Amino acid sequence: MKIIGTGSVIPKKVVTNDMLSEFLDTSDAWIYPRTGIKCRHVISDEKLEDLAIEAAKKALDDAGMKAGELDFIICSNVVNEYVTPSLSCIIQGGIGATCPCIDINCACAGFIYALDMAESYSKAGKVKNVLIVCAEEPTRMTSWKDRNVCVLFGDGAGAAVLTEGDNIKGTRLSAASATDKLYQIRTLEPTPYITKEETSIPMQMKGQDVFKFAVKASSGDIRHLLEELGMTPDDVDKFLLHQANIRIINAIRDQLGQPEEKFPHNVENHGNSSSASCPILLDECNKKGLLKKGDILALSAFGAGFISGAAVLEW
Ligand code: UT7
Numbered sequence: 001m002k003i004i005g006t007g008s009v010i011p012k013k014v015v016t017n018d019m020l021s022e023f024l025d026t027s028d029a030w031i032y033p034r035t036g037i038k039c040r041h042v043i044s045d046e047k048l049e050d051l052a053i054e055a056a057k058k059a060l061d062d063a064g065m066k067a068g069e070l071d072f073i074i075c076s077n078v079v080n081e082y083v084t085p086s087l088s089c090i091i092q093g094g095i096g097a098t099c100p101c102i103d104i105n106c107a108c109a110g111f112i113y114a115l116d117m118a119e120s121y122s123k124a125g126k127v128k129n130v131l132i133v134c135a136e137e138p139t140r141m142t143s144w145k146d147r148n149v150c151v152l153f154g155d156g157a158g159a160a161v162l163t164e165g166d167n168i169k170g171t172r173l174s175a176a177s178a179t180d181k182l183y184q185i186r187t188l189e190p191t192p193y194i195t196k197e198e199t200s201i202p203m204q205m206k207g208q209d210v211f212k213f214a215v216k217a218s219s220g221d222i223r224h225l226l227e228e229l230g231m232t233p234d235d236v237d238k239f240l241l242h243q244a245n246i247r248i249i250n251a252i253r254d255q256l257g258q259p260e261e262k263f264p265h266n267v268e269n270h271g272n273s274s275s276a277s278c279p280i281l282l283d284e285c286n287k288k289g290l291l292k293k294g295d296i297l298a299l300s301a302f303g304a305g306f307i308s309g310a311a312v313l314e315w
Contacts, residue, residue, distance in 0.1 A: 001122045001130065002165030003313065005063025006283035009051045010156040010270065013044040017151070026147045036246025040154030040271035042139045048080050051157040052087060052135035053094030059131065059159035060095065062286075070161075071127035073101035074117055076110025076134040076275040078304075079141055079184075091133055107182075108242050108303025109173075110134050110275025111158070115299075115311045116171040118162050133159040136274035141184045143202035152244070154271035158279025169296075172225040173309040174217060181206045181213070182304040214248045214302045219255035221310035222300050229312055233258050235296055236312070240285065242301035243267035243277040252300075264290060274303065291315045 016039045017028035031037055043051075052075065060067060075088035082090065088101035106113040111134050118130040135157035142150040162168075185201040218241065226232060233256040241249050246267050253263050264285050273280060278301050285291050295315040302308035 001119050001162040002167035003160050004163050005059045005061070005065065005161035006159065006279065006286045007055045007058025007060075007062055008156065008158040008276075008280040008283040009055045009058070010041040010280065011043045011046050011051065013042045014039050015042050020151055024145070024147045024151070026151055031151050034245075034247065035152060036265070036267050037152065037271045038268045040139075041156060043137055043155045048135055048137045048155070048157070049087060049090045049094065051155075052091050052133050055135070055157035055159040056091055056095050056131055056133050059161045063161035063163075065129060065161055065163075067095040067097040070097045070099045070129050070131050072099055072118070072121060073097060073131045073133070074114040075101065075103045076106060076114050076132070077103055078105055078107055078136060078138070078274055080135070080137065087135060088133070097131070106275065106307050107305055108244065108272070108274045108277065109301040109305075109307045109309045111278040112171065112299060112301050112309035112311050113173060113307075115168065116173055116309065119168050119171060122164065128164055130162045131159065132162070132279070133157060134275040134279050136276045138203070138272065138274050141203045146202065148207065149203050149205050152272050154273050156270060156273040156276045156280050158276045158283055160279055160282065167314045169312045169314060170225050170229050171309065171311045172221050172228070174221055175305055175307045178209075178213070178306045181209045181306065211245070211248060213306050214244065215251040215255065217302045217306065217308035218242070218300045218310070219252045221308055222252075222256060222298050225310045225312055226298070231296075231312070236298045237262065237295040238285070238291065238297050239263050240278060240281050240297055240299045242303070243270060243281060244272040275301070277301070
């Protein structure tokens with residue numbers, strides 16, 4: 001397939017590090033040097049599904065495609081207000097599409113997994129035009145009393161429209177179960193038969209373990225995929241990495257031995273927006289004219305699960 005349109009929408013409420021230090025024992029002096037984050041956009045009076053629908057419409061406009069031409073919608077999302085129906089069904093109605101749709105939960109790596117699915121469905125001859133929307137609200141998963149976690153995240157939606165083509169050169173998916181390193185637990189409705197004790201736990205993270213996993217998994221996925229394709233990191237024009245922490249991005253860059261200018265980033269303005277992070281960055285680079293036709297892009301993301309993946313494509 002090939003990506004022919006991108007779109008993104010971020011919430012209007014900007015929360016700076018200084019604003020966080022008004023109610024948390026934290027500071028810009030701690031957050032910025034350790035993460036590269038200056039501010040994040042947080043959902044206030046918006047609804048996540050509205051951001052998702054708007055991002056989808058922008059991507060369709062960019063692609064010059066009508067919603068009725070879509071064959072499949074894949075929505076990557078960890079949590080939203082609805083348990084059911086799926087967010088992809090809500091997006092389908094919001095944009096006026098009629099095609100089948102599916103939600104996936106691959107945490108921060110959702111865009112890579114969605115690209116792999118789209119490419120696989122296309123190769124199987126089942127679809128021609130696919131819409132991917134990654135819409136995430138991680139700021140509702142964390143405790144805003146926990147400085148270890150809440151300072152890292154921001155909300156948003158990013159979308160891409162794909163059609164037939166041979167621009168996706170390859171994808172690689174990985175997973176390594178590590179359920180105690182990054183998780184959130186919510187309780188479900190009680191039944192008369194539930195006897196065990198249940199408690200909701202906001203997002204918990206062993207930051208340094210996640211950091212080490214992220215660097216190893218992402219640089220490994222990119223290297224292995226490039227090798228499979230008979231390419232080296234030198235052949236890549238831009239690395240679009242999951243925006244979790246600038247130090248993680250820099251460590252991956254060191255592992256790959258590549259120059260700074262090949263790694264566009266926006267973590268300073270968005271924080272970690274889970275699976276929306278990669279398509280938001282892709283859209284920003286696209287709209288700023290940073291991507292030239294024929295550029296080789298390597299995308300990579302990692303997150304809870306642990307799950308990670310990489311994709312190499314020609315722009
Ligand atoms: O999509 C994947 C999602 N997650 C990630 O990508 C996170 C990966 N991990 C990281 O980015 C880093 O590990 C963090 C940014 C989370 C932490 O950075 P670090 O350099 O590993 O910090 P640290 O663990 O060395 O420092 C922790 C210390 C603790 O204090 P003590 O116990 O050493 O006295 C924390 O209480 O820093 C303290 N701390 C803070 N202090 C001020 C933790 N968060 C904060 C905070 N403000 N926001």
